[in-house]
Structure formats: C-alpha cells, structure tokens
Amino acid sequence: MRRPPAGMRSHRQLRHVSRLLRHRFQRAIDTEDMYPVDVDGFLVRPSQHATVIPKTMAKAFRDKEKEYKAPPDDRIYCRACSTFIAAKIDAAGRVKCNKCECQHCSKCGDKWFEMRGHVCRSRDEQDAFKGLEQGKDYQICPSQR
Ligand SMILES: [Zn+2]
Ligand SMILES: [Zn+2]
Numbered sequence: 001m002r003r004p005p006a007g008m009r010s011h012r013q014l015r016h017v018s019r020l021l022r023h024r025f026q027r028a029i030d031t032e033d034m035y036p037v038d039v040d041g042f043l044v045r046p047s048q049h050a051t052v053i054p055k056t057m058a059k060a061f062r063d064k065e066k067e068y069k070a071p072p073d074d075r076i077y078c079r080a081c082s083t084f085i086a087a088k089i090d091a092a093g094r095v096k097c098n099k100c101e102c103q104h105c106s107k108c109g110d111k112w113f114e115m116r117g118h119v120c121r122s123r124d125e126q127d128a129f130k131g132l133e134q135g136k137d138y139q140i141c142p143s144q145r
Contacts, residue, residue: 018052025053029060035068076109078102092120 020039025046027034037044046058053061063084067075070087078085078097085104086095092107103112108120 018049021049021052022054022057025057025061029057029064032068035064076104076106078104079111092118 021037021044024034024037024039024044028037046053046061050058066087067084074088076085076088076095077083078100080102081097081100083097083099085097086106088109089106092105094103094112095106096103103114104110105112105118105120110118110121112118
C-alpha cells in the first residue's frame, strides 16, 4: 500500500498532530523530566508550531525553559510564593518576583530587605569553594613533578 504524499495529510491526522504537540508542550511545562520536547527524535520549539500552540502556552514554555536551563543550585525561587525568578549571577543586585513582586538577591537568592540592606549569607561558603578549586588546579599537571 502506498502512503499519501506528506502534503496530503488528512484533516484528522493534522488534528491529531496538533493535539499531540499541545500535549507534549504542556507536559514539558508541568514536569522538567518532559523537557525538551521532541517528535521522532527531533527537537521542536513552540515557534515552529505557532499555528497550533497558543501564545500563552508558548510563553509559559519559554519561561519554564529559562528555569530548566539553569543548574538547580543556581535557580532563584521566590521565598514567598515559590515562583522561579531567574538564574543566579555573580553580582549581587535586586531581582523581583514577577508574581508577588517580592525582592531577592541575584547572587545568593536570599530575600532582599530594602530597609536593613543586604549581605549575601553564603559568601563565606563561596569563598571557601573558590579556594578549593584553586588548590585542585595546583595539583594537576603531573609533568611538572
Ligand atoms: Zn513571589
Ligand atoms: Zn545576596
């Protein structure tokens, strides 16, 4: 039996594919394990399927993607409402939760209190870690022994 050419897919098939895509993107938004979205081994983006993926879903997917792409230790979650805010950066500054507008520190992820000023709580730990990394660098290179 011969298959119909790709351009002649029936309406039913197209409806099925659209539903499948929406389902896949929604699952990726809900669960990190379901990210990224692929169809038959090919990665797909909401922008490639703008006719079947609603704009709100595409936006939710892009927001989640920012979260998933940041290593778990580097993610800043709102201390008040658990919404993902941003990935940590090396400089301390204020980042605001989009949902409840609560201010956080872009470096340590802690809550940022305007009135008392902010000191990164984990700075000592970070410095200790840097020391360790340096020590490791000195130890490698066996040819110098
Ligand atoms: Zn919040
Ligand atoms: Zn901080």
